[in-house]
Amino acid sequence: MPVTSPRETLRCDVLILGSGGAGLMAALHAYDAEPRLRIVVTSKGLIGKSGCTRLVQGGFNAALDPDDSPERHFRDTILGGQFLNDQELAWALVSDAPEIIRRLETRIGVFFDRRPDGRIHQKAFAGQSFDRTVHRGDLTGIEIVSRLHDQLFARDIRRLDETRAVALIHDRPGGRVAGALLLRHATGEFILAQARIVVLATGGGPRMYTFSAPSLEKTGDGYAMAYRAGCDLIDMEMMQFHPTGLLAGASRLSGMVLEEGLRGAGAHLLNAQGERFMARYDPERMERATRDLVARASYLEIMAGRGTSAGGVLLDASHLGADFVLGNFPGMARRCAEVGYDLARAPVPVTPTAHFHMGGVRIDPGCRTAMPGLLVAGEDAGGVHGANRLGGNGVAESCVFGMRAGFTAAELCASAGEAAPDTTEAEAAYRAATTPLGRRVASREHGENPFAIRDALQRAMWENVGLVRDDAGLRRALDTIGTLEERISRAGAPADPRANLTWQQVLDVQNLLVAARLTATAARYRTETRGSHARSDCPARDDARWLVNIYQAAGRGPWTEPVRLSRLAPGAVGSPQRAAPA
């Protein structure tokens, strides 16, 4: 069945790409700010199912308690991020988070777990000076995204399920973003969508690694589209590895996170010899040290030959008592039981797993980019978390900045003119996307098979751009990425475009490779160790030289700009400033 160039067109005010926490919050709040707006939400998968907010387990950080404060939350976030954060973005995060919890509870209908006295419960997470993580059991994201999705039904918002964006389209070469080229999975048809404002919220790219946590369809699409469209990307070397990804044999379940609340509640990490190895790395905080430290310690134990036969370490919650574990972590216990492990009574094999990309598109606190017409929110954006994200700040970011993007979109629509997307640009994107169709699909063992190319990329990233990096390895990774870019450009997919998973995989791997190149390039550039970025050839943190963000953009090598320490500087004591100095 031949595909023809995009016939269907669509006009709207706000086009939202992605339906995780950021996309749904943007849609609902743009609508509530201005119900006359024509809003369209698209998702690569099913709206309400696709995306990583749904996979949030532990919870949502917000300074609700009178003894806590946004200032304290801010300080934890900046210390956790090792001062690489954009402090105005981090400030927006901590100061909106309590209001978002109230909005979710009183307007969206989310119900978080309660304390015995009936008020919202907050639990302990790593790297935080206060127990501030709001949660719904140990599967918090399901409740948040399900209720946000329900609210779509209360509003006149158009939905396009299983419709991925292939490219952002400008109004003219070098102009503003005026829409996007969309591809409907079931029919293989393309839609050229025109919008006053596009909100990019497709989610991150950790699936470029052998072990990773996100849902399977997260393939760095937002980074790749933004990069091709001319946006600046910040700190792409900062990839978070979560310490406790489940090891599940030959299953894709491997890499799925066992939530941080387990360590918050006192679970131990053991090497194959039964030692609590964190004593060697952070004797004070032990398993409750930040994710970057715990993940790296696990990795070093495995590399030193103290890992288990399955290539991991052990997470042991059994001393907390079976009733406690089953009562507080039923979702985690069920997940373990499915693959034959008894979380409540015995150690479970775990591995560090690529979990969250702190880097992303450069935005301001209103989610604006340097590209008129384009807003970015959630994991597609960078800068909020610096060099390491605290557990519980991820869903907070998606919701806070999703809401901000929605409000900004509504505000900009009042003045933004309408511009038609450039059909020449759309036609070129269409031709590039359809090139693989009808080419022979090579076998996995011989030739340009997209699944084999993905596996090769994941191995190269895991081995060379993983938890501990060095210049030689990073150069090797960049060479491999170059070879794989060449190979994917020749990959084929069955000719029929309808529900064609092999074709989708080719497009996915193209995007993963863009994100991987950005990640490896920035990692090679930063010759120090900071947060999630550890260089064995430059093992110290170097504030004199590297208190800078690394930026990349198409057609321009990496460059740096100093971090604006607008509220808190390294070594400063006391509270961060409430108001940013001008």
Added chain:
Amino acid sequence: MPAGRKVSIRVRRFDPAAGGRRSWAAYDVDAGPMMSVLDALFWILEHQDPTLAFRYSCRAGMCGSCAMVINGREGLACAQRLEHLRAPVSVEPLRSLPVIKDLLVDLRPFFDKYRAVDPFYVGHAAAVLDPASEPAVVPRGDATREIVDRQIDCIACGACYSACPVVSIVPEFLGPAALNRAYAVAADARDTAGLERLRRVTADGGVFACHSVGNCVTVCPVGVNPLLSIQLLRKGAVHR
């Protein structure tokens, strides 16, 4: 099951838009340890048949994208391990829903009915965002809340809808998932739209069409009991 064993999988193939007929295709899958049915489908896609269509997302039982009929019974493909299943393993699309291709079904009828019960929470118009205020105080152990808490775990995968015999013969029946959601939101003490929603679910196609067969309870992959929600709605247990 030892690693590296071959497991026979029979997959229901169907391509209605191409005028095809329903057929079974058999594959011998290299089954490594702990592989799920979803892993097996990927193995087929990647090694044997690049045209196979199915739906997936989280692969960890949280999103409900990969519900299908496995050895005759609804379940999540990502949550069923090959080593626990009788071989040959048969895999079919969900029932009572149009097939787009192979195992990929069109969930619109399911979500249209979900939408029909007004599944969204309606808060007080003047819901307070004041930082000094506290969202609803609901003591632990509140009896209604304890039931609601279990019923909100629904991941809207469609397994119960597919397994329900009433859905298959009474086209207007809203089905277990939608009615369960109606109960969960109507019984939420914070919700203010209770009565309107109740009229909807007690009309034709609502709770009185249910025959209490209970397949919905049996197949639910996350332990929700839609039948209990239907029974509570019938008894008017959510009148406030």
